Amino acid sequence: MTGAAPDPLSDDEILAAVAAYLRLPDPSDRLRLAGAARIARQPLLACTVTRCVESRTESEQTRPAPHDLSDVPVYGDLGTYDPGPVKDVHRHTTVHLVHDGSARETGCTKCSHGRRQCANCGGRGRQPCPALQPCALCRGARPCTACEGKGTGRRAAVRPRAARKVKQPDVRTGCDLCGEQGTACPGCGGRGRTLHEECGGSGEAECRTCRGNGTEECGVCEGRGRLTVWTRGTIERTPVTETVGPPPPHPPWLVRRRLRNRGAWRTHVLGDGDALPEELAEHHRRAVRERLVRRKGEITREVSLRHLPLARVELHELPGKVLHVYAGHTEPGVVALPSRRVVTRLSAAAAGCAAVVVLLLATLR
Numbered sequence: 001m002t003g004a005a006p007d008p009l010s011d012d013e014i015l016a017a018v019a020a021y022l023r024l025p026d027p028s029d030r031l032r033l034a035g036a037a038r039i040a041r042q043p044l045l046a047c048t049v050t051r052c053v054e055s056r057t058e059s060e061q062t063r064p065a066p067h068d069l070s071d072v073p074v075y076g077d078l079g080t081y082d083p084g085p086v087k088d089v090h091r092h093t094t095v096h097l098v099h100d101g102s103a104r105e106t107g108c109t110k111c112s113h114g115r116r117q118c119a120n121c122g123g124r125g126r127q128p129c130p131a132l133q134p135c136a137l138c139r140g141a142r143p144c145t146a147c148e149g150k151g152t153g154r155r156a157a158v159r160p161r162a163a164r165k166v167k168q169p170d171v172r173t174g175c176d177l178c179g180e181q182g183t184a185c186p187g188c189g190g191r192g193r194t195l196h197e198e199c200g201g202s203g204e205a206e207c208r209t210c211r212g213n214g215t216e217e218c219g220v221c222e223g224r225g226r227l228t229v230w231t232r233g234t235i236e237r238t239p240v241t242e243t244v245g246p247p248p249p250h251p252p253w254l255v256r257r258r259l260r261n262r263g264a265w266r267t268h269v270l271g272d273g274d275a276l277p278e279e280l281a282e283h284h285r286r287a288v289r290e291r292l293v294r295r296k297g298e299i300t301r302e303v304s305l306r307h308l309p310l311a312r313v314e315l316h317e318l319p320g321k322v323l324h325v326y327a328g329h330t331e332p333g334v335v336a337l338p339s340r341r342v343v344t345r346l347s348a349a350a351a352g353c354a355a356v357v358v359l360l361l362a363t364l365r
C-alpha cells in the first residue's frame, strides 16, 4: 500500500473550484462547503500494454543455385542467438539467419539440366485442336435446303471442305452430302462446317506452352538445374497491444466524453521494469498490475498510461446537481450534471407525458 502518495487533486483545490463555480468568493463560504460537501474520487484512466512477443523457428529453404547467402547472419544455436535489443516495441520485425554450415548446392530433382517435360502436352509437343469450325458463310444455319446438312448415309463420309473465300456467295451449289444440285451453301457444300484453319482439320496443333519441343524450363531451379539448400532460422518480433479497462467507480459517460480532450491528463510511458507512477490511484494501480503478467514469448513491454484526477462532489444546498471537478492545466475545472434524482424525476415526467399522449390518441380513435 502506498497511501503516502499525495492525491494530485487536493480537497482544498476541489473546494476552491466548487466555490468558484457557485460564485462564493467569501472564505467563510468555503469553510462551510468543507463541512457539507461529499467528495468521492473517481479518477479517469486510459492504459494500454504493448508487448513485444518473439518467436524463433527453423525451416529448410531452397533457391535456384547459385544463391548468395553471404549477407545473411549465421547462427549456431537459434535459441541463444542475440539479434540485438528491441528498439521499438510497436514495430514488427523479422530477422532471417542461416544455420552455420547448412548451406550446400545440390542437383535439382525436379528436372534434367533445368528442363523438364512440358506439363501441357506431356512431352508430345502437340496439343488437341478442334478439327472443324462453323462455316464462315452460313454459320451452320440451313447449309442445304434439301437435307439440312444431314445428308444421306453413303455420302456422309465425304471429307469436309477447307475454309476458303467463295466467289459467288449467293449462288447455292451441289450438296456434298445429299447430292442435290443448287441446294447447298457454297462455303461448306451443305455440311455447315469446314476444316479448322489452324490445324487443317488434323485435330492437333503445336503445343503453345513448349512451342512444340516437348520440354519447358523447370520452375523450381529456374532452368539452372541446381539448387542452393540451407536451414533458415527466423526470429520474428510482433507487437501485441491490449487495453486495460479502467475499474469502477466509473464517472458518468457524459463526463468521460467531455473530458476526453480536456483537463490536465498525466501521461506516462513506462518501459519494462519501470515502477507504476506514485500518484496513480490504488484501484487503478491494481487493475494495471493485474494485466502485467508475462505472456508466452514476451521479451519486453511498454505501458502507456494516462490518468486524470477527478472528483465527484455533492452538496446539500445544490440537490439538483452533481459537480465533477477535474485537474486543469492552470486550475481545476468543473463539469456539472443534473443529479440522478433529477434525471429520474425528469424521465418519469417524460414517461408520464408519453402515457398521456398514448391515452389521448386512444380516446381520439
Ligand SMILES: [Zn+2]
Residues within 6 Å of the ligand: 144, 145, 146, 147, 148, 149, 150, 151, 175, 176, 177, 178, 179, 180, 183, 184, 190
Ligand atoms: Zn444436301
Ligand SMILES: [Zn+2]
Residues within 6 Å of the ligand: 135, 136, 137, 138, 139, 140, 143, 185, 186, 187, 188, 189, 190, 191, 192, 193
Ligand atoms: Zn456453309
Ligand SMILES: [Zn+2]
Residues within 6 Å of the ligand: 129, 130, 131, 132, 196, 197, 198, 199, 200, 201, 202, 203, 204, 205
Ligand atoms: Zn484445329
Ligand SMILES: [Zn+2]
Residues within 6 Å of the ligand: 118, 119, 120, 121, 122, 123, 124, 125, 126, 207, 208, 209, 210, 211, 212, 213, 214, 215
Ligand atoms: Zn508442350
Ligand SMILES: [Zn+2]
Residues within 6 Å of the ligand: 108, 109, 110, 111, 112, 114, 115, 218, 219, 220, 221, 222, 223, 224, 225, 226
Ligand atoms: Zn529444376
